Amino acid sequence: MPRRLLCNAKIVVDEWRYVAESAADAATPLIVTLAQWQLEPDTWLARGTPLGLVLSPPHHVQQIAADLEHFSLIAAEFSGPAEGRGYTQARQLREQWHFTGELRATGYVRRDQLFFMARCGFNSFELPETDIEDAHTAFATFTAAYQPSNDTGLPRKLCTTEYPAAE
Amino acid sequence: MSIGAIQGSQSTVLGMYRYDTTDKTLVRQRVAQFRDQTQRFLKGALSEDEFKHLRLRNGLYIQRHAPMLRISIPYGLLAARQLRTLAKIARDYDRRYGHFTTRQNIQFNWPKLEQVPDILQDLAEVEMHSIQTSGNCIRNITSDHLAGITPEELEDPRPWCEIIRHWATFHPEFTYLPRKFKIAVTGAPQDRAASLVHDVGVHIVRGPNGELGFEIHAGGGLGRTPIIGQVVREFLPREHLLSYLTAVLRVYNLEGRRDNLHKARVKILVRSLGIEEFRRRVEAEWQLLRDGGLRIDEAEVARLQSFFKPPGYLELPNIAPDLGREIAFLAWYRYNTTAHKAAGYRAVFISLKKPGVPPGDVTDVQMDFIADLADRYSFGEVRVTHTQNLLLGDVEQRRVYELWQQLRAAELATPNIGTLTDIICCPGLDFCSLANARSIDVAKLINERFDDYDYIYDLGEIDIKMSGCMNGCGHHHVGNIGILGVDKGGEEWYQITIGGAAGADASLGSVIGPSVPKAQVVETIERLLEVYVEQRGSEERFLDTVRRLGMKPFKERAYAAPLAV
Numbered sequence: 001m002p003r004r005l006l007c008n009a010k011i012v013v014d015e016w017r018y019v020a021e022s023a024a025d026a027a028t029p030l031i032v033t034l035a036q037w038q039l040e041p042d043t044w045l046a047r048g049t050p051l052g053l054v055l056s057p058p059h060h061v062q063q064i065a066a067d068l069e070h071f072s073l074i075a076a077e078f079s080g081p082a083e084g085r086g087y088t089q090a091r092q093l094r095e096q097w098h099f100t101g102e103l104r105a106t107g108y109v110r111r112d113q114l115f116f117m118a119r120c121g122f123n124s125f126e127l128p129e130t131d132i133e134d135a136h137t138a139f140a141t142f143t144a145a146y147q148p149s150n151d152t153g154l155p156r157k158l159c160t161t162e163y164p165a166a167e
Numbered sequence: 168m169s170i171g172a173i174q175g176s177q178s179t180v181l182g183m184y185r186y187d188t189t190d191k192t193l194v195r196q197r198v199a200q201f202r203d204q205t206q207r208f209l210k211g212a213l214s215e216d217e218f219k220h221l222r223l224r225n226g227l228y229i230q231r232h233a234p235m236l237r238i239s240i241p242y243g244l245l246a247a248r249q250l251r252t253l254a255k256i257a258r259d260y261d262r263r264y265g266h267f268t269t270r271q272n273i274q275f276n277w278p279k280l281e282q283v284p285d286i287l288q289d290l291a292e293v294e295m296h297s298i299q300t301s302g303n304c305i306r307n308i309t310s311d312h313l314a315g316i317t318p319e320e321l322e323d324p325r326p327w328c329e330i331i332r333h334w335a336t337f338h339p340e341f342t343y344l345p346r347k348f349k350i351a352v353t354g355a356p357q358d359r360a361a362s363l364v365h366d367v368g369v370h371i372v373r374g375p376n377g378e379l380g381f382e383i384h385a386g387g388g389l390g391r392t393p394i395i396g397q398v399v400r401e402f403l404p405r406e407h408l409l410s411y412l413t414a415v416l417r418v419y420n421l422e423g424r425r426d427n428l429h430k431a432r433v434k435i436l437v438r439s440l441g442i443e444e445f446r447r448r449v450e451a452e453w454q455l456l457r458d459g460g461l462r463i464d465e466a467e468v469a470r471l472q473s474f475f476k477p478p479g480y481l482e483l484p485n486i487a488p489d490l491g492r493e494i495a496f497l498a499w500y501r502y503n504t505t506a507h508k509a510a511g512y513r514a515v516f517i518s519l520k521k522p523g524v525p526p527g528d529v530t531d532v533q534m535d536f537i538a539d540l541a542d543r544y545s546f547g548e549v550r551v552t553h554t555q556n557l558l559l560g561d562v563e564q565r566r567v568y569e570l571w572q573q574l575r576a577a578e579l580a581t582p583n584i585g586t587l588t589d590i591i592c593c594p595g596l597d598f599c600s601l602a603n604a605r606s607i608d609v610a611k612l613i614n615e616r617f618d619d620y621d622y623i624y625d626l627g628e629i630d631i632k633m634s635g636c637m638n639g640c641g642h643h644h645v646g647n648i649g650i651l652g653v654d655k656g657g658e659e660w661y662q663i664t665i666g667g668a669a670g671a672d673a674s675l676g677s678v679i680g681p682s683v684p685k686a687q688v689v690e691t692i693e694r695l696l697e698v699y700v701e702q703r704g705s706e707e708r709f710l711d712t713v714r715r716l717g718m719k720p721f722k723e724r725a726y727a728a729p730l731a732v
Contacts, residue, residue, distance in 0.1 A: 116342055141200050146193075149339050
C-alpha cells in the first residue's frame with residue numbers, strides 16, 4: 001500500500017521512496033541517509049531524479065549545509081515521543097540556511113506534535129494511518145503565538161508578538 | 168475563623184500582569200486541546216505512554232494515590248480572586264487543601280483525571296493555567312517574593328519575568344527538551360529566588376556605563392548532581408535577553424544528553440563541556456540570532472512595566488511597632504514582617520509552617536480567609552515565597568497590629584519566618600511516588616522538639632531543608648541543615664548535611680557522616696545546634712560558624728556517643 005502523508009496541510013500519496021524501500025524505479029525520487037550520501041554522492045546525483053536526505057537527531061545541520069543545494073527534501077527523524085532536536089534542526093534549516101524545499105517529519109510523528117513542528121518549518125508529516133485523517137485539525141490548535149518563528153508548515157502564518165528591531 | 172465578606176476593600180488596580188485578548192484565547196485553546204487529549208486517552212486512542220508526554224506538559228502527574236495537578240503561579244503573584252478560585256478547586260475537586268511549592272506554584276494531590284479539564288476551565292476564568300508546570304520544557308519563571316517592594320533592588324524583575332513567560336509559553340522549538348528547564352530572575356543583591364540552583368539565573372545588574380542589563384548564569388541545579396550555576400555572560404544589554412536565552416536553549420536542545428534521564432539537565436552539559444566551551448557555543452549561536460525578531464524594544468518593556476506600577480500608596484509616616492503591645496506580637500513583627508520601600512508600609516509573611524501542619528499546606532477556608540485579608544490590607548494581592556510561605560506585600564504599618572490579630576485568630580501567625588522551624592519540605596513518601604522516605608513526618612518531629620521560641624530566636628537565622636529522595640525537591644543540598652530521605656533495606660533513614668545556602672553566596676552542604684534512622688534525626692540536629700551555640704562568635708549565623716569551623720567539630724559531636732532512640 002502506498003504511503004500517505006500530510007503535505008502542505010493535505011493528505012497526499014507519497015511520491016518519494018527511501019533507499020531501503022524496494023520497488024523504486026529509475027524515475028522515482030529517492031531519500032538517502034547521510035551515510036549513503038557521503039559514501040557515493042556522484043552515484044546519487046547521476047540518477048538525475050530529485051534527491052532527499054535523512055537528518056538523524058544527532059546530526060548537525062552544519063554537516064549538510066554545503067550539500068543542501070542538491071536536495072529538494074530533508075526528512076528529520078524523531079526517535080520517540082520525547083525527541084526534540086528536530087525542532088531546532090528545522091528552524092536552523094529554514095532560518096539560517098534558507099532551505100525552501102520539503103521539510104518532512106519522519107519517525108515518531110503524531111498529531112499532538114504537528115502544530116509546533118509546522119511552526120518550526122516542517123511542511124510534511126509521515127503520520128500513522130490511525131492518526132492521519134484528523135491530523136489537519138492540529139494546525140488550528142492555537143490561533144496566535146508569543147514568539148516569532150517561520151511557521152512554514154502552517155496554512156496561515158501566525159500573528160506573533162515580534163518586536164520591531166531597535167536602532 | 169471566618170471574617171465574612173469584606174466591605175470597602177482597597178484599590179482594585181493590581182500591580183500584576185492582566186491577560187489581553189490573545190492571552191485569553193490561547194489559554195482557552197489550551198484547555199480545549201487538553202480536553203481532546205484526555206478524551207482520546209480515556210477512549211483508548213492514546214496509550215499510557217503517549218498520554219504521559221502530553222499530560223506532563225500540562226502539570227498532571229500520576230502519583231502514589233491519585234493524579235497530582237500543579238498549577239502555575241507566575242513568579243508567585245496571586246490576585247485575591249485567583250486565590251479564591253484555588254480555594255474553590257480545593258473544595259470542589261480535591262480534599263479541601265493545596266500545597267505551595269518551592270517554585271511558587273500550588274499542587275493539588277487528589278483531583279480526578281476526568282475532572283482536570285474542568286479545573287483548567289475554572290482556572291482560565293481567572294487568568295490561570297497549568298501550562299508547562301511539568302514535562303521537559305521551560306517551566307514557570309520564578310522570582311524574588313519581595314520584587315517591587317524591597318528597598319535594595321536595582322529594578323523590579325517582574326516585567327522581565329513576564330517577557331520571558333510570554334516568550335517561553337508554547338515555544339515551538341523548546342517544548343521537547345532533554346529535560347526540564349527552570350529560569351529565575353532577580354533584581355536585588357540578596358538572591359531570594361535561589362537563582363544559582365536554576366538552569367538559568369538572570370540577575371539584573373548595571374553595565375559599564377551604569378545602564379541596566381543582565382548577568383546570565385547557567386548550569387545550576389539540585390537533584391542527584393547538585394551544582395551551583397556559573398556566569399555565562401557578565402553583562403547582556405537588555406534588548407537581547409530573549410535572543411540570548413534562545414541561544415542557550417538551542418545549544419542545550421541539540422547537545423544535552425537524552426540517553427540518561429539523570430544526566431540530561433543543562434548543568435551536566437555545562438560541566439562536561441566546561442563553562443568556556445559552553446559559553447563559546449552559546450555566543451556563536453547568539454551572533455546569528457541577536458539582530459533578528461527577538462530584539463526587545465523599549466516600548467514593549469515600558470508596556471509590561473506599566474502593569475507593575477506601585478499600587479496607590481498613601482503618604483504615611485514610618486512608625487515603629489508599639490513596644491507596649493503583647494510580646495507575642497512583637498516577636499511576630501520582628502520575624503514575620505520586613506522592610507518596604509514605601510514609607511509607612513511593611514511586607515507581612517503568613518507562615519505556612521505551623522507545627523503539626525505539612526509545610527506549605529493550606530486549606531480552602533484559609534485560602535478564602537487570606538484572600539479577604541489581601542483585599543482588606545494589601546491591595547488584593549498575595550505572593551507565594553519560594554520558602555513555601557505567603558506574603559501580603561503592601562500593608563500599612565498602622566494596620567499591622569490589627570492584621571496580626573486577625574492572623575493569630577486564624578492560627579496563621581506562627582512567628583517563625585527565617586528560623587529553625589520555617590522548614591522547606593517536599594511532599595515526601597506520603598504523596599510522591601518517587602520518595603524513599605517521609606519528610607512531612609520528620610518536619611513534625613522537629614517542630615515538636617523545638618517548640619521553645621526563646622531557644623529558636625536565640626539560634627537566629629537558620630534554615631532546614633528536607634527532601635524525601637535524591638531528586639531534591641526540598642532543596643536539601645542548599646539548606647544550612649539539609650535532610651535527605653534514603654531507603655535502607657526498606658526502612659526510612661536520613662542523611663544530614665550542613666553548610667548549604669541558596670542565596671547570593673550559594674553553596675552546597677557537606678554530609679556530616681552516615682545516615683541516621685528517623686528516631687535519631689532530631690537528636691542529631693540538636694547536637695549540631697549545641698556545637699553552634701557553644702562556638703559561635705557574636706552575631707555569627709549558623710552558616711558562618713560552619714564555614715569558619717569546618718565539619719570536624721559538628722561531625723565529632725553528632726556521632727560522639729550512642730544516640731538515644
